[in-house]
Structures are given as C-alpha cells and as structure tokens.
Amino acid sequence: MSQLSSKHVIGIEHLTVDDIQLILSTTTRFKEIINRPIRKVPTLRDITVANLFFENSTRTRISFEIAQKRLSADIVNFSSSSSSVKKGETLLDTVNNILSMKVDMIVMRHPSPGAAHYLSKRIDANIINAGDGTHEHPTQALLDAYSIKEKIGDLEGKKIAIIGDIMHSRVALSNIFCLKKLGAEVTLCGPPTLIPKHISSLGVKVMHNVDEALQWCDVANVLRIQLERQNTKYFPSLREYALYFGINRQRLEKLNKEIVIMHPGPINRGVEITSDVADSAHSIILDQVENGVAIRMAVMYLLANKQD
C-alpha cells in the first residue's frame, strides 16, 4: 500500500485505517526532513496549492503554508475578508475561478459544515479540509494521533480523554473517528450542555466529572471553549467552568500517575487549562504544532502522488 484510497482528505470518517497508517508513517520521513540543516525538498515543485480561508486561523494556515514551502509547492493565499466573496460571489464560483488559473490542490477552511465535501463533488482538484464549521478537522486529528504515538507508542488500547467543548469542536469529532479507527478508547468529558446528546453512538464513553476522566485516561486532550460559536449560554460563567472543568496542577497532582496533556490551540489560559499545566513537562502542545507541519506535508505529498 503506498497510495491513499481517496483523492481528497475531507474527514477522518472517510479515511481507511490503511490510509491513516500510511499518512502517519510518511509523516515520520517528513519530520526528519524538517529537522535537517536544509529543511526543504523539491517534491511538489510543479504543484500549485490554493489556501482558501473563509474563517480565521493562525496555526493551521501558517502550518499548511510552511508545509507547502518545505515541499517547494507554489502557493496562492486567499482570505474571504479581502475578496469578492464580500461582493456576493458563491463558493463554487470563487473556487472555479481560482481553478481556471491551473491550481492543483485546494486547502479550505470554511464556517459551514460540509463545505469541503460539497466542493469535492463539483471540482477536479485535490481538496484538503482544514476545518469545516463544527464538522471535521482531519489534519488536526492526524497530528494529534501522531503526537500521542510519538510520546507513548501505538494507540491500540490507549485511553484518551477529550475534555471541554465537544459540541462546537470539529477537533473532537475528527479525533473520535481517528482514535477509534486506531484502536484507542475514547472518553468525552465536559458539562452536559456542551456534549451532544447521542454522541455515545460513536462508541465513546461520556463522563461529567473531570477528576474521574483524568484518573481514567493516559492522555487528556483539552479543548478550547469556543465562545465565538456560542449564541446562548451553555454554562454560567468562565470562572465556574474553570472551577469545575479547568485542568490545573492541583488536579494533576491528585492523580496516582502521570498523564500526557494536549491542546489543539489557541489556548484560553486560565479557563480550560492553567499556564502551569500548559507549560509543564507533561504537555506536548508544542510538539503537536511541530508535528502539524510534517503531517500536512505527508497529506499533500500523498494526495499529489495519487493516481486516478
């Protein structure tokens, strides 16, 4: 097996276990490359990639852009705030116009769930979903899986707790699919208002006591409270959330074992996680960011190499 089963990466849900394993093993090669004295390979020199960001992003956009530059691809950047989308152009028209300029691959973030899937049915280029609303964020899940594997070994049988705002999190959904496919056990933890009702049908456990979840898990992936997606109040105050669900040093010291702490960023320090935990030796938050570049290089490399 040396090819992906699909010409798009829309969501982890549609990737096979072989696809995920292939991406993870290819990532190791790229991680070696980005740590070389000269961190660049000429592999994608005849590929043009358009980064279409219809929603704000720092980490993901920069990570994709660095990954593209390390692979020698040509890049076109687009953000909706400074474009004709403001004049009323549809998504399909925007993308088709960009593709007419001979672009091979699209990396897209969009506030609407399913936007990447919609495009993939209508256009010819490879599409990578860099986050579609509250649906999926596949490259984040892949880099999380890679970072866990790098820290504590194969995911089979490992216990991962995802703590926080599950309802609004595309990272949570992609992580659930990815971790389950790799054989890990997953528990979600957060206030009942932030956990979707029927989520246990995906084969995950749900807990509402954060101390129990921490005691159970090997790895805690702490999610951000996404205030920008919350139109109604889901909990009384940030202070109360931090009190009941925030990860702090006292909570971790109560455990009789050491666990790995992850966070996909951006961090609300003092809300879902305190600074002394986020910056501690247990935290692999910055490894996640480094691995993100290698994961995105692997995904783009494998997609570009995909033969029809």
Place this chain on the structure above:
Amino acid sequence: MSDTTFLNGNQIQLTIERLSREVIESINFQNIVIIGVQPRGVLLAEKIHKRIQELTQTTIPFGKIDTTFHRDDFRRGKSLNAKVTEIDFLIEEKDVLLIDDVLYTGRTIRAAMDALLSFGRPTKIELLVLIDRRFNRELPIQPDFVGRTVDTIEPLNVSVNWSDNENNNEVVFVKEI
C-alpha cells in the same frame, strides 16, 4: 521469470574486498564519510564500510539516504514509499563516498546527490557501485569505483540478492517474460 546467476556469493565477497582496497588506495581518510542509497545500496554500503574500517583501523561516519522526495518521476505512476534517511553528521567540506548496488539510468544517483546537498556542501562526491549497466544511462553520471560492468538489453533486469549468509549472496539476471 527465469534467472541466470552472474556472480555468486564468493565472487561478490572478492569484489567487495577489491573495492574496499581501491577506496583505501585513493581516498583521503581524514575527511571521508560513507553514505548508502536506500533501499538496496545500504546493504552493500554497510559491508564496504565495515571492511574499510577493519583494514584502516579508523572510524568512518556512516549514513543512509533516501531519494524519494528528490526523484524526477514523482507523479509518473511509480509507487513512492519513502525509507529512512539517517545522516546524523554534516557533510560540509567532506569527501562523500556514495554507494549503490546497481547503476542503471543514473536518475537515482542524481536524486541522491540532490538530497545530499540538504546536509551541507561536500568537497567531493564519489560513486561506488557493485554493478554498472553502462549502456543504459540516461544522465551523464559515471561511477568512480565499479565492481562489475554488464552490458544488457532492456527487458533484462539485474538484481542483487543479499542474504544473511554471505555465501548465498548473488547477482542475477532476471528475464521478464
């Protein structure tokens, strides 16, 4: 498939011995590093590296290089599974001895030289191969040290089969029927 043995284990052993001594004769040992080309050149490189160290009683840095991301046939239907690149030293101002098992079109060696430049600017790169298929070159690349030269017509493949037991190593012609 029908195979014809071209070199047996004993002959390969003799050739490796000769190549090792030729390298010692002509290279500056203060400065040499040995790098094998993945996947199959590494096996030959390990043997030559070991022999040269034995003969000269020196320690020589050894690395492996994978050419996948530097190849010119990306997106042309080849399956491209990358292998490990392991060079934990700088090759800046070193004499690099690049080792592969079979030199055919020269494209792998071109890619390997390209990949090597990510680790610094070597003073010199020299090429050692066990088998040189001299009439099949597509690029102007010639080896500095050659085990055997063979002249083959296209549908014939030359394959070096390494085994755990040195006597079972062999170089074979594989005819594709």
